[in-house]
Amino acid sequence: MSAPAAQKKIAVIEQTALWPLSYFFIIVTTYSTIMIFLPPYASERSITNIGTFFIVIALAMMFTRLTTGRIADRCGAIKFLVPGMFLLAIALQILLFASSLPLFLLAAIFYGLGYGIVQPVLNALVVSRAPVDRIGVANATFLCALDMGGILGAVVWGIVARLVGFSYIYIASSFLIVLAVILYLATIKNSKLNLVNSVPHQLY
16 A cells, blocks of 8 residues: 555544543543433333423533533633543433433533533544644544434433333443543643643633
């Protein structure tokens, strides 16, 4: 294979985006537990009007985007990443034990706030680490992780639900979020990169 051909193959993926995408990939797999499996899970628990859940989660995401940008400008957006991940984990734990619509809606608030924080921060981290002439490729790589995480999550959680039940989806996905937090903190501790200063504050 010629050198130009090899470079052409590598060009479709931005290498600097890969490790931030590992966290986002984990998070997106948990997002599929909400978008795909929540209605049958709620039905199993005799919860009606579950459509309200999706309205609340959308409003929570919107609220996060409209209100946290100014705080991020002052404090640094990257500092929001771990709290945002913990909000996701809390939401999934609430869903695990939820037995009424108000508890489902509480989980929607936590998950919407968490996802509304984490997704733009990781997107900005991916873009800020890429060379100027590779920003478009980095963003495309980020969106590819979104698609692939959703597909893989749908397949894996569907198998889990069939074998052991819906509850185990939310047990496993909350542990995955905690794992993502641990991996992120370990990376920050061992990395020579100053990630706090590598992400622009103006995200929203």
